[in-house]
Every structure is written in structure tokens, then in C-alpha cells.
Amino acid sequence: MRNILIIGAGRSATSLIRYLLNRSEAENLFITIGDISEAAAKRFTKDHRNTQGIQLDVFNEAQRKEAVKNSDLVISMLPARYHFEVAKDCIEYGKHMVTASYISKEMKSLDKEAKEKGLVLMNEIGLDPGIDHMSAMQVIDRVRAKGGKMLLFESFCGGLIAPESDNNLWNYKFTWNPRNVVLAGQGGAAEFIQEGKFKYIPYHRLFRRTEFINIEGFGKFEVLANRNSLQYQSVYGLDNILTLYRGTIRRVGFSKAWNMFVQLGMTDDTYVIPDSENLSYREFINLFLAYSPTDTVELKLRYALKIDQDDLMWEKLEELDIFSKEKTIGIKDATPAMALQKILEDKWTLDPEDKDMIVMYHKFGYELNGEKHQIDSHMALIGEDQTYTAMAKTVGLPVAIAALKILNGEIATPGVQLPIAKEVYEPILNELKEHGIIFREEEVNYLGYNPENLHLG
Numbered sequence: 001m002r003n004i005l006i007i008g009a010g011r012s013a014t015s016l017i018r019y020l021l022n023r024s025e026a027e028n029l030f031i032t033i034g035d036i037s038e039a040a041a042k043r044f045t046k047d048h049r050n051t052q053g054i055q056l057d058v059f060n061e062a063q064r065k066e067a068v069k070n071s072d073l074v075i076s077m078l079p080a081r082y083h084f085e086v087a088k089d090c091i092e093y094g095k096h097m098v099t100a101s102y103i104s105k106e107m108k109s110l111d112k113e114a115k116e117k118g119l120v121l122m123n124e125i126g127l128d129p130g131i132d133h134m135s136a137m138q139v140i141d142r143v144r145a146k147g148g149k150m151l152l153f154e155s156f157c158g159g160l161i162a163p164e165s166d167n168n169l170w171n172y173k174f175t176w177n178p179r180n181v182v183l184a185g186q187g188g189a190a191e192f193i194q195e196g197k198f199k200y201i202p203y204h205r206l207f208r209r210t211e212f213i214n215i216e217g218f219g220k221f222e223v224l225a226n227r228n229s230l231q232y233q234s235v236y237g238l239d240n241i242l243t244l245y246r247g248t249i250r251r252v253g254f255s256k257a258w259n260m261f262v263q264l265g266m267t268d269d270t271y272v273i274p275d276s277e278n279l280s281y282r283e284f285i286n287l288f289l290a291y292s293p294t295d296t297v298e299l300k301l302r303y304a305l306k307i308d309q310d311d312l313m314w315e316k317l318e319e320l321d322i323f324s325k326e327k328t329i330g331i332k333d334a335t336p337a338m339a340l341q342k343i344l345e346d347k348w349t350l351d352p353e354d355k356d357m358i359v360m361y362h363k364f365g366y367e368l369n370g371e372k373h374q375i376d377s378h379m380a381l382i383g384e385d386q387t388y389t390a391m392a393k394t395v396g397l398p399v400a401i402a403a404l405k406i407l408n409g410e411i412a413t414p415g416v417q418l419p420i421a422k423e424v425y426e427p428i429l430n431e432l433k434e435h436g437i438i439f440r441e442e443e444v445n446y447l448g449y450n451p452e453n454l455h456l457g
Helices: 011-022 038-042 061-069 080-093 111-116 131-145 178-183 254-264 281-286 297-305 312-319 336-348 390-407 422-433
Strands: 002-007 029-035 051-055 073-076 096-099 120-122 149-161 190-194 197-201 209-215 219-225 243-251 356-368 371-382 415-417 440-444 454-456
Touching: 002 011, 002 061, 002 390, 011 029, 011 390, 029 038, 038 051, 061 080, 073 080, 073 390, 080 096, 096 390, 111 120, 111 415, 120 390, 131 149, 131 356, 131 371, 131 390, 131 422, 149 219, 178 336, 190 219, 209 356, 219 254, 243 254, 243 356, 254 297, 254 312, 281 297, 281 336, 297 312, 356 390, 371 390, 390 422
Parallel strands: 002 029, 002 073, 029 051, 073 096, 096 120, 120 415, 149 243
Antiparallel strands: 149 356, 190 197, 190 243, 209 219, 209 454, 219 243, 356 371, 371 440
């Protein structure tokens, strides 16, 4: 049998594991699921004779190497910073590898060795990055094949709550790593190009510079810039493009509300709060407000944020129970970002019956035979439940499909890579359609960059 090792059995691995188990008989696969928690690894192995769940500590070098050595292909669903050690083991023992994470500098350094050994080290093959790369390159390559010149590319993606499960004022719940949501946008200005001009949005202004988009059947959304859109110029072959802008999708109003936390300093992750484990939510909020012997926390917060008590922003804050004297942070040596995450997880964790939603939207502008054209493309997918989410499906299925096609020799180009070659994206996108992950394209009048869609707070 052909052995696949999956390292990491978290929430993004559910659909990945189900896909491979369903094909284990036909494809002659034996699947080993390794996780730091043996119970987490074994929860998927019931009634499947072609699989096993094991306790696997990636910091245990001997244990990790033995597991990699006994596989034909390794899928790493670990946090991005841990992929490199696994990748080195794959190089050492001659194993293919697939991850959903961005290619790091360390990973890229293995490219020459991977090519020399004929190994595929496929990265960025999840949702974003992943499906965004593949769906974008499919259209861009099609435009180029006709002789068109790309003028504009905008790409947005968001993990959201499905309309039928949207029951809070923020129109949002956590569908992926909550820590990444809290820290989103930090670490430098958002960089992009609009109409040939380089643009930058610093973190403290990011959540008040949003654009609006409309997606048929799902309504109006807002998008805010991702950190660095410019890195995709060379990746997509768009060095001379006039507009290149990538962003995150949220329901309208989320960014304005989130900006309250940013302006107060609650998303800061650079220092530790003394005695954080014993702080009530109310005391945590008061840390960021001016001292007053008479004014309440509520009054000071309204003054600091310049909002009235009948403002919807105030209702959103109250909904989070941030003024509670009974609820405590309960985390030792917490940073403000960690404490905020704890408060939000109380309210924004998916309930068992909740469904999430993934929305992705691309805009392509190009010139052909002296005329300008535009293609709008979107994909929306609603999850099954709290376990088999749309997020897990869109992250895990491309990983699983790529792994199987690498094993079968259908994806054979060696090296450290991302899925921008037709050899990779064409068959994977075709198979994703069978699972309801479908992009709907529409030819529209070319608008270029439309400043009317930009909301400046």
C-alpha cells in the first residue's frame, strides 16, 4: 500500500482526512494521522482499516523522522513555522510533501535539493493561499492565450458565518485560527498599486479604508487591504499591471467596529499584562482608559471612542460582555491581543449547529485588440456543520487532491512550488467543482479602479 502521513489533526484537517479515507480502497492508500494529541488523531480512524492515529510530537526528532521515513508522501497541517523541519526530513528520506502554508524563505532554500531528488514540495495549496492562486491563474492564462494584456487584478477572500447562522451584531464568528484574526494587518503597512500609483495603508488606518463589493445572491460586503499585494506581481507575471490589490472580505460594518479595538490598543501582542489571569473583563477594558476617580468604565470608553450610548457600535461592545465584573481573562502572562481573543471566543465560537461560509471574489481587467474588458468571478460555499466547515473544505480538499495527484504522477514537476502551473490548477479546479467549489464568471463593462466603491472613515 502507499502510505500518506498527515501531521496535524486540527479543525482544518477534517475534510482532507475524509477525502483520503473515502479513496483509500480504490487508491490503495494507508493513512497515518499524527497529532500531539493521540485522541485527536484517532477520532477520525474509527471503522477504517486503512488508517491509524498516532501520538506524534514534531519536536521529537527521532519520532518525527521515523514517521516521515515510513511514508510515501507527507501532508503537514501544522502551523507554518513548523513545516521546515518536516520538509528537511522529506528531502533526507526522498518523500513528497504538501502544505497549505505560504512558502517561507527557509522552505524556498530546499528548492535545489528537491529538484535534484525529483521531489514535489507543494505549498500554498489551501484556500488563501491556494484556491485564490489557481482560480486567478486560470483566468490570467486564458487572457494571455488570447493575446490580452492584463490591466487590473483585484482578489478578495473571507471566512464568514453563513446567513442562517448569523445571529450576532458583528455578523461574524471564528471559522479559522482566532489568533490570526486578532493580529490581522499587523507587521507593516498594506501595500498595493492602483492606477499605476503605489499605495500604503498603515495599520492604524487599515480598518477605516474599506471598499464595497456586491456578490449576487449574498449581498453587500466590505473588503480591507491585505498586508502586501505587491509580492504577487512577479508570482503571477503582472509586473507591468496598473492595479493590483488583494484584500479580506467582511460584512459591512465589521471593520468600523473592529477599529475600536485597534485604536484602544487591545490588539497589541508585544507586552505582557501583570496579573492578567485575575483580571475581570471590565478591569481589562479599564487598562486602556484614562484614570478618573468618579467616571465609570462605560463613560470613559464612550468618551475615548467618541460614540453615543445609542450608537450601534455601543451595542456591539455590550454584546461581548466586556463590562462584566464576573468573567475573568484567566490567562497567565497574557498580552492585550491574547486577552481580547479570550473575550471574543466566548461569543464568536461556532455552535454545533452553526454553518460557516467562504466567499472569494476576483476582478480581472484586460485589453484585447484595443478594447478594454472586465471579468468578475466569485465563489461562495456554505459549510455542513461545526466540524465539516466550508473553511475546512476549501483548505483541506485542494491539499488532499494535490497529494493524490502527486502520488499518481499527474503532478510531477519537482521543486518547492505553489500551484500556479496549468499542470496543477487545471485538474484540481475541475475536481473541486464536484464538491461544490465553483467559480461563476461574468463579463462586465470595464470600470478600472472605481473610487466610488472606496469608503474612507
